[in-house]
Amino acid sequence: MSGIYLDYAATTPVDPRVLAAMLPYFTTEFGNPSSVHRHGQRADHALETARATLASVLGCAPRDVLFTSGGSESDNLALRGLALAAREGRGANHIVSTPVEHEAIRATCHQLRDHFGFELTEVAVDAHGQVSAAAIAAALRPDTAVATVIYGNNEIGTINPIAEIAAVARARGVPLHTDAVQAAGQLPLAVGELGVASLALGAHKAYGPKGIGALYLDSGFGLLPTQTGGSHERGLRAGTPNIPLIVGLAEALRIAAAERDEHNAHQRRLRDRLIAGVLGTIPDSRLTGHPMDRLPNHASFALRGVDGNALLMHLDLAGIAASSGSACKTGDPRPSDVLLACGLSPEWALGSLRLTVGRATTDADVDTVLARLPALVARLRERAQQPERQLASGS
Amino acid sequence: MTRVVIAMSGGVDSSVAAALLVRQGYDVIGLMLRLWGEPTADQRFNRCCTPDALAQARRVAAQLGIPFYALDAQDLFKARIVDFFVDSYAAGLTPNPCLECNRHIRWTYLLDQARDLGADYLATGHYARVETPDGPSGRGYRLRKAVDTHKDQSYVLSVLGQAQLRQALFPLGHLTKPEVRALARELELPVADRPESQDLCFLADGDYRRFLREHAPTVLKPGPIMRRDGTIVGEHQGLALYTVGQRKGIGLSTREPLYVLELRPVDNALVVGGADELGRDRLVAQRVHWVAGEPPMGPIRVEVKIRYKAAPQPAIVNALPAGRAAVLFDGRLRDITAGQAAVFYAGDDCLGGGIISREPYPTTTAAASDS
Secondary structure, three states: OOOEEOEOOOOOOOOHHHHHHHHHHHOOOOOOOOOOOHHHHHHHHHHHHHHHHHHHHHOOOHHHEEEEOOHHHHHHHHHHHHHHHHHHHHOOOEEEEOOOOOHHHHHHHHHHHHHHOOEEEEOOOOOOOOOOHHHHHHHOOOOEEEEEEEOEOOOOOEEOOHHHHHHHHHHOOOOEEEEOOOOOOOOOOOHHHHOOOEEEEEOOOOOOOOOOEEEEEOOOOOOOOOOOOOOHHHHOOOOOOOHHHHHHHHHHHHHHHHOHHHHHHHHHHHHHHHHHHHHHHOOOEEEOOOOOOEOOOEEEEEEOOOOHHHHHHHHHHOOEEOEOOOOOOOOOOOOOHHHHHOOOOHHHHOOEEEEEOOOOOOHHHHHHHHHHHHHHHHHHHHHHHOOOHHHHHOO | OOEEEEEOOOOHHHHHHHHHHHHOOOEEEEEEEEOOOOOOOOOOOOOOOOHHHHHHHHHHHHHHOOOEEEEEOHHHHHHHHHHHHHHHHHOOOOOOHHHHHHHHHHHHHHHHHHHHOOOOEEEOOOOEEEEOOOOOOOOOOEEEEOOOOOOOOHHHHOOOOHHHHOOEEOOOOOOOHHHHHHHHHHOOOOOOOOOOOOOOOOOOOOOHHHHHHHHOHHHOOOEEEEOOOOOEEEEEOOHHHOOOOOOOOOOOOOOOOOEEEEEEHHHOEEEEEOHHHOOEEEEEEEEEEEOOOOOOOOOEEEEEEOOOOOOOEEEEEEEEOOOEEEEEEEEEEOOOOEOEEEEEEEOOEEEEEEEEOOOOOOOOHHHHHHO
């Protein structure tokens, strides 16, 4: 596909170096790491090398890294596993979450509440969608099983003070899980400094393949496995490991960590050009999410009185791939819960636009978008004023 | 390159229509409108655009290599079609929402969306034909019946005018349904039918009586059932629950079979009578629309369809002032129903139509024309 891709928060292309690292494991190095023979031994070596690579990115022991099928599975495993283990171990029956979590977290919390009898507290966020340590501290109870806070928000880009929040939770003996899927590749992942009990990440937002993720789990906290079977991944996640994808995940995150400063500087500059350009040329536009504490590649806006979905269609036909923040291909304009939690009215929230840049984005791309967007928004607003234009003049 | 927007439903007809447009070399964009659907316990989808239908249309578009988008028209559909539907029943009329949807949603809102996307044409999977003028002297754009008369949908398209027909494409108009199915199989497109235009797509289950009971109970006012002479023979549960010509389910136990002759909102009466009293040979239509853009001069002999699935009946139509028309049939029809459309045909040409009213037939059409 030609055109300008500004939806790197949805997914990224696989880095050719990552692809090259993966390829042998589809064909010549196809062994099952559980096997006795040398095919198996070589596969096991690749698996454990990848685990060690990822552990060094996370600053943890290799045994604290579990491989999963992706960020959503990691979130599910951590949240459900920690909650159920805490109930079993100490009778804890309460979960603390936020209204700005990814669906993988929100839906899991709701299931734990509705079907497993946990109590759920969602703490309030500020107008930037940011969670404060104080708000979490106020929500924690002696019977809190687990708390969960997203690291970098997928929809509005806001970065949460995870280290502060984790310190508060740890002091109360409560494990803090963080969804770092969107942050992985852009933000520091040193779990020692973050102080979290668990951290979920995936590969495909960081120039790795889809369908693979990992979970960091502090072995000091108990976890009840949700997928049972063999003794893979210390018995916490059954299933033959997908070696080529695991190799790809580790390589993608290794590269991302090594080149982070360079890529972030590039992306931050383009992001800031987009933000300044949009806010400067489009009336009734505002930034959503935090103005400073935001993901380096992430610009998100609310445009009053614009049908966000129609805007995406027009942008796509103009060769610009963008997003409204919460993937909605059904044409059903429900204002996003995240934007409502930030206090936006539906009139603003329905006009959400997310532009996320990547390693390959150029200044010329940004120029093109900034040149086309204002007129397009103006036209859609005009249209919204008169949904049945032709009716007046027609039959 | 000529750009065409095709309205896609995920069903066989619009999928084949899209494929034909691609094959003809157009620059094709697929659109689906998200329409209002009755909320139920676990969902609120219009049956025209369920998540399954949307996914299916997306798959078809991907298979054809064309872009596809879903657009929201829920509020507009609710205001223009659903509210109109309820208001019509409240006024003792039996509406045809498909026709209104073509008027207000497909061929106004969607056509405008298509124009906004730089499209030269809007195409649908309807079975009908558009004839372009053959020369500067010729008539304007003509709307014609489909070649497959069983599938012909010109009735619900009779609201189209020159401005719309100029930009309308009906790729299936020359094909029969079996041919369309064969094409679908050949092109490995879905062959399942989606609900067609006679369905009330916004109802959760297709039962309009239940819908009115639940969503517009004030529409349903009990009232007298009476004979033409005023004799009260029973009580009805709301005029909206009955249609002209209906015999079963009136709730009367008489020796002589009684039929619904008329829904009379002025005194909320359901007028019934014997088979011999049933039927009329004339009607006045309002909100009359002429495909050609203007009414014919003087009376014309036509065939008239008084329901989507009714057989065309020979009649003489006289255009009256204020967008009205007087229709005099050659014989009596049992089920002339206020609120339905009377659509006029000259052979395969759809000339237009109007909404059947309760207005009394003028004593002389000439006098009415003069007034």
